[in-house]
Amino acid sequence: MVNYMLKIAADLENLTNLQPQEGCDDPSFIYLFKLKCGRCGELSKKETCLCLGDIVSLPQGRGTTNLVQKCKFCDREGTVTMISGRGRPLTQEDSEEGKFAPLMLFDCRGYEPVGFVFGGGWKVESLEGTKFEGVDLSGDEFAEYDEKGECPVMISNLRSTFDVVK
Numbered sequence: 346m347v348n349y350m351l352k353i354a355a356d357l358e359n360l361t362n363l364q365p366q367e368g369c370d371d372p373s374f375i376y377l378f379k380l381k382c383g384r385c386g387e388l389s390k391k392e393t394c395l396c397l398g399d400i401v402s403l404p405q406g407r408g409t410t411n412l413v414q415k416c417k418f419c420d421r422e423g424t425v426t427m428i429s430g431r432g433r434p435l436t437q438e439d440s441e442e443g444k445f446a447p448l449m450l451f452d453c454r455g456y457e458p459v460g461f462v463f464g465g466g467w468k469v470e471s472l473e474g475t476k477f478e479g480v481d482l483s484g485d486e487f488a489e490y491d492e493k494g495e496c497p498v499m500i501s502n503l504r505s506t507f508d509v510v511k
Contacts, residue, residue, distance in 0.1 A: 348428070349458050349507040351376070352445035353435055358499040359491060361437035363469045366478060369432030369448060372398030376449065377462040378507075380414065380425070383455045387418035392462055397427050397449075414456070423455025437472065445506060461505040471498050 355363060365374035377392040393412065400409045404422065412425040428450040435446040451458055463482035470476045473494030480487050480500070487500040 348510040351448045354445040354504040356502040357440040362434040364434035370429040379459045381457040382416040384421045385419040426452040
């Protein structure tokens with residue numbers, strides 16, 4: 346069992362608190378990334394889709410997880426379980442300091458997550474308090490104008506990493 350913390354970073358211009366639409370533990374937020382098999386090293390051809398609200402039974406024994414998947418190359422079965430309560434929004438301070446913010450913890454058995462893909466379903470707020478919801482980051486940036494603050498706002502230079510957590 347290895348836990349991987351998905352961390353995100355971005356350049357936030359006049360913005361703060363970048364996070365999934367319903368917060369870091371949003372049950373319907375879609376996480377997309379590839380999986381690397383722990384046995385043979387095969388990387389999945391397509392991104393795997395995970396949601397905190399999607400629960401499946403474990404194949405052996407009791408318990409639940411968010412994903413059960415077989416490696417298409419070596420046929421080994423693995424699971425990915427999302428662990429809520431460990432993420433926080435990416436703030437303006439994080440952005441200025443070039444720091445990553447933890448988003449979601451994944452308990453991976455038999456797989457390693459690789460290459461998180463930014464998509465839709467984000468929210469962020471301007472430094473003046475204007476809320477931007479349903480933000481789509483699939484184009485690698487977001488640009489808008491904050492009427493209240495009378496200034497442009499922008500998200501760019503999106504980055505992510507999966508760090509092993511002991």
